[in-house]
Amino acid sequence: MIDAKPLDVADGMRRRRMHRIFEDRPVPAEVLGRMAWAAARAQQARSGVRHVVVVDDPVLLATARQVLPGFLNNAPAMLALCTDLDQAGATGGPRMVEHVSRLDSGAACAHLALMAQTLDLGVCTVTSWADEAVRALFGLPAHIRPDVTVAVGYVTKETASPAVRGFTSGLHHNAFGAAFEDGAR
Amino acid sequence: MTAADEGLSRALYETVTVLVCSAPLALDETRLLSAFRMLDAADRLMGIMADHDDDFLRRARADFADHRMLAMTDQAAFTDWMSRYVAGFAAQALRRTRAEGV
Numbered sequence: 622m623i624d625a626k627p628l629d630v631a632d633g634m635r636r637r638r639m640h641r642i643f644e645d646r647p648v649p650a651e652v653l654g655r656m657a658w659a660a661a662r663a664q665q666a667r668s669g670v671r672h673v674v675v676v677d678d679p680v681l682l683a684t685a686r687q688v689l690p691g692f693l694n695n696a697p698a699m700l701a702l703c704t705d706l707d708q709a710g711a712t713g714g715p716r717m718v719e720h721v722s723r724l725d726s727g728a729a730c731a732h733l734a735l736m737a738q739t740l741d742l743g744v745c746t747v748t749s750w751a752d753e754a755v756r757a758l759f760g761l762p763a764h765i766r767p768d769v770t771v772a773v774g775y776v777t778k779e780t781a782s783p784a785v786r787g788f789t790s791g792l793h794h795n796a797f798g799a800a801f802e803d804g805a806r
Numbered sequence: 807m808t809a810a811d812e813g814l815s816r817a818l819y820e821t822v823t824v825l826v827c828s829a830p831l832a833l834d835e836t837r838l839l840s841a842f843r844m845l846d847a848a849d850r851l852m853g854i855m856a857d858h859d860d861d862f863l864r865r866a867r868a869d870f871a872d873h874r875m876l877a878m879t880d881q882a883a884f885t886d887w888m889s890r891y892v893a894g895f896a897a898q899a900l901r902r903t904r905a906e907g908v
C-alpha cells in the first residue's frame with residue numbers, strides 16, 4: 622500500500638517548486654510506479670506517442686550526473702519522458718512531432734510536480750542536456766526522442782530550497798497588451 | 807596505482823565527461839549558461855582537490871554554492887557575481903605565483 626496524502630490542487634500549485642537536494646533513501650518501485658501513472662495520465666493528443674522510462678539504477682543516476690549537465694541534484698530516481706516520433710508523425714503529422722508532443726511532455730511534468738507532493742517526494746525538471754547523451758544512457762532507439770528528464774526523490778522541509786521569487790508571466794484580457802484585472806491571486 | 811590514485815583518476819574522468827557532454831549545449835543555450843557550465847566543472851575539480859586543505863578553494867566553493875542559482879533566477883546578478891569571483895581567482899593566482907616563483 623502506498624501512503625499518499627490528500628492534496629488541495631491549488632495548494633499544490635502554490636507550493637510547487639523544483640528540488641535539487643533529496644534524501645539518500647531510495648524511492649520504492651511502487652511509488653515510482655505511481656509517479657509514472659501520473660505522467661501517463663497527463664494530456665496526450667494521440668495514443669502511443671508518450672513513453673516513460675523509470676530509472677532507479679544507481680549506476681545510471683551516477684552517470685546521469687556526468688553526462689546530463691543540467692542534472693545538478695542528488696536524486697535517487699528519475700523519469701525520462703520521451704516521444705515516439707514515428708507514432709507522432711503517423712497519427713498527427715509534423716506538427717504533432719515538433720509541437721504537440723512537447724506540450725504533452727510539459728503537461729506530464731506538471732502532473733509529476735503535483736503527484737510528488739502527495740507522496741512526500743520532490744521533483745526537478747531537467748532539459749539541459751544533449752539528446753545523444755540521454756539516448757546513450759537509456760538505450761533509446763532513433764525514433765524515440767527524449768523530451769525531459771525529471772529527477773525524483775524524497776524531500777523534507779530541511780532539504781527544500783526557498784521558493785524562487787520574481788518569475789512572472791504575462792496576463793492579458795481579450796487582446797494582447799490589455800491587462801486582465803481579476804483581483805484573485 | 808594506489809587506491810588514492812585510482813580514486814583521483816576516476817573523479818577526473820567524471821569531470822572530463824561533464825565537460826565533454828556540456829560542449830554541445832554551448833550551441834543551443836545562452837552564453838551565460840555556457841559560463842555557468844564552466845564554473846560548474848571548475849567547482850567539481852575544486853571538489854576533487856578538497857582533500858588538500860586549501861582555504862581559498864573552500865571559500866570559493868561556498869561562494870559558488872551560494873550564487874549558482876542566480877544563473878537561473880537573476881542573470882544580471884549572476885554576471886556581477888561572476889566578475890567578482892574571477893577577480894578573486896586572479897588575485898589569488900598572483901599571490902600564488904609570487905609565493906611559488908616562476
Ligand SMILES: Cc1cc2nc3c(=O)[nH]c(=O)nc-3n(C[C@H](O)[C@H](O)[C@H](O)COP(=O)(O)O)c2cc1C
Nearest residue numbers: 637638639691692693745746747748749785878879
Ligand atoms: C522546462 C524546464 C527545464 C528546466 N531545466 C532545468 C535543468 O536542466 N536543470 C535544473 O537544475 N533546473 C531546470 N529547470 C528548473 C528551473 O530552473 C526552475 O523551474 C526555475 O528556477 C524556477 O524555480 P521553481 O520551478 O522552483 O519555481 C527547468 C525547468 C523547466 C520548467
